[in-house]
Amino acid sequence: MKTANLAIVFTDIQGFTERTSRQTLEQNQRLLKVHHDLLTPVFKAFGGRIIKSIGDAFLVTFESPTQAVLGGMAIQDRLWQYNRSVLEAERLDVRVAINVGEVRVESNDVFGEPVNIASRVESIAEAGEVFFTEAVYLAMNKAEVPSQEVGAFELKGIPGKIRVFRVPRAPYRVEVPAVVHVTPGAEAPIPNEQPPFGNLALSRMPASSHAPGGPDLAATAAALGSRAATVGGQLVSHTRTVIESVKAGRRPSALALRKLAIGGGVLALVLGIGFVLRDSPAENAIEAVAEASSSKEKIPLKEKLALVQDAEKLISQEKSPGERAWLHGQLAEALEAPGQAVGFYRSGVKAGHGDSEDRLIELLEHPECSVRVNAADALGNLKLDSARGELEDLAKDGGPGDDPGLFSCDSRKAAKKALERLSR
Template identity: 70%
Template structure:
């Protein structure tokens, strides 16, 4: 058994479950793509290793506790920039929680009490904040990272109280190449990113390259890109500093012209499944599904084949069949199938969430613990709190039983 002393970072989107219930599948997928485009490069810039991304959540490890906290600060400042350029309905408000300790390394995953503690701290963290434990506070370089104690907390399943700290809001500001100044609007000038770009300024602008989503592109160009576009449309004059023009000018021109894009090419089978999901007529869906099945039949690996069949079932709006295929794929060692299953814990239908929770319990999928805990704590649409087994549906109880099988 291999072990290592690592900093563990958990992030998730505030109100994600409620939000996805109001959005279409396409809108949810676009949200998650934007979320990934904004956060993943920042983790990489500070030496983080993304262990898994499950729906709206990231689990990332760092060798340095200081770098872990700095990445959280940079993420919050980057999201601050992004949120200023999009409507309220498209905001991304993320929580960051960090712990450090000796963990077990198994099959590209991490296990142990430090992981559990980080997950519990995430549940009490606030959106827009970076929370971390006393273990991180004692191990990090305090000259690089300011800190403020939040308090001591009793966390479920963790013996004793855990002292929790956070990074305080910054009274200072460090400029980054992506920031576009608008001197004509002093009210905007007085607003500050939450952590003053102290960490974000260390990230090379080349690592924050625009992604396929236009809103993410605006975020990469800086906090004012959307305002610049609006100003140009209204004919208002702007004064841009040379550095902003040098770094983002070309991309900004593309953005203003509305032609900035990146072409993403999916595999033939993934593209076929996407066509099924987008089709509206039943007959068309069935014909496209048959085409997708023929492509999937060429896949030799059982794990990959069942993963693709599960995705096709989801596109056909047959979640029960998808769960069965994902179960087989997980048993064959396919990690993505486990992630897809875990994501289905947020399904709108109680019976689907219940079946998924039961399956995750049977598989004893440790990576699903955090999502199962969230379902056990909050329940979901259609849950009947007093439902008895066989009468009504209560996915919260199913999640509790799954956690018992996994081992709290």
């Protein structure tokens, strides 16, 4: 019999059983895939070994209790960022519970009371939190991980009371640029909020380990080439449409002219030329963020974070809610977070901001399927009839990365659903 002293981590999705009864099989499978794709890189980055994954639950072991707690913190900060880039129905709220002790190792599984205790602590843990036992508290490096006692609990099947601790919420320090975010469905953006654990752990992960949509500015330059090619191709197409109309003696449609104008502005941003906007201080600050994001030079993270904070400060001084939402959306795109930009533009449309409406419609042609899906959903919820033509095009032709399979993204289907909402 082989034994080992290991940190045992359990995670699960809050309310998962209830959600499965409301969602289709396809939606449930997609939710689990997103959950897996977000958490797995974090476990591995902190040295975790995934023992099993059952439905919405993970059982993971770590040789270091400190790394186990840091991994739990990184998961919650990662999910905090993810939840601000998706609609309310797609949120993932996860509980994390940790214990440490000597366990029996058999094949690809672990057994023993430490495992049972970790499972019981998970049952009392709260979504968004990292709970751990006194055994973890005593064994971990307290200089690296802050802690706060929750209380002593009687756990089912476990003799005596178990003292339980949690990682308290930030502020500690923020070591990676804070991605602009929005709570989906909110009337106005929420500026200057930081992740629950201040990126204390998430900042230690190598850039290659971060899940898609994260805050890594270093990864933006690699994405700009393909994005520029895509936007450039769209711009050529829009230009051709306008020219053909003129040659045929017809007046170009307002839609074609709008696409041409927006496409030119987007291409300017992608190529690092700068924003073709109104040259306000906030817009200049956003342009500086975009240039830092796309720069090939190594710019210190503190400098990049300072640029983001400067832009947010200037945006907060804007009196118009619609203009604030628009600027926050532009800043999100400068940080290569178009999914989060959708939420801002949606708030801008609700405030009657025309540019936000135009950009939200334009995002139906974004090269990332998930962005097109979010944009279509937002336009459908807003019942914007001005988007009908573009939604019809997307419903007919789809876009890059569309795949109607259980685990894939389908913007064509999202556009059809949005059109159904417009017709109600």
